[in-house]
Amino acid sequence: MAELKPLRDPVLLRDVKVGMTTKRQSVRMDPDQNMGALYPFSLRQKLKVITEFSSLYEMAPSQNPWARAVIPMEMLSVLFQYRSHEDQLPVRGPAIGLFADQEIRVLRGPLFAGEVYEIQREVVAITGSHRTESVWLRTTVFAADVGDPIATMLVNSAIIKESYAPYLKEHAELYQS
Helix, strand or coil: CCCCCCCCCCCCCCCCCCCCECCCEEECCCCCCCCCCCCCCCHHHHHHHCCCCCHHHCCCCCCCCCCCCECCHHHHHHHHHCCHHHCCCCCCCCCCEEEEEEEEEECCCCCECCCCEEEEEEEEEEEECCCEEEEEEEEEEEECCCCCEEEEEEEEEEEEHHHCCCHHHHHHHHHCC
16 A cells, blocks of 8 residues: 555546545345345355355354354455445546455454444545546444454455546646646
8 A cells, every 4th residue: 555656636536535434334244135236146146156165154054153154255345335335435427447456354253144234434545547546445344232343345446537428528627727
């Protein structure tokens, strides 16, 4: 992160500032819950096709020290992003965005299906390239009954400049005077 260069001449992210935070949101992943437009499948459906299955993921685990179904690591980002569309960060759009980087850390885990968690996001960097503007968000995950973080996710959401129709016009208005 220390080596990232700040974004020059932002258009899509011009109103987003490092340090902005979202309000806390409650999230949970039930076995048959559809996880939204970005992830239109349930945990149960995913477990039928998962590459590295574990009995710890079963809905009624028999040999599980927690006596609860563990959410697979590859589904944690799905849980953490579940309500991200409600964040209301002032990003210009519509535009096409991609996950360019992602890092998940489980600090106190595992996380469990059917359990309520609280999440909050913070803008930790704004960078870019010739073709993208990127916002780096750190999602912090809390158990509903504990104040300390139990997991974090760092995501680089890279937005393609050319996918925002008025990009060139707005850039010229902002920076070519």
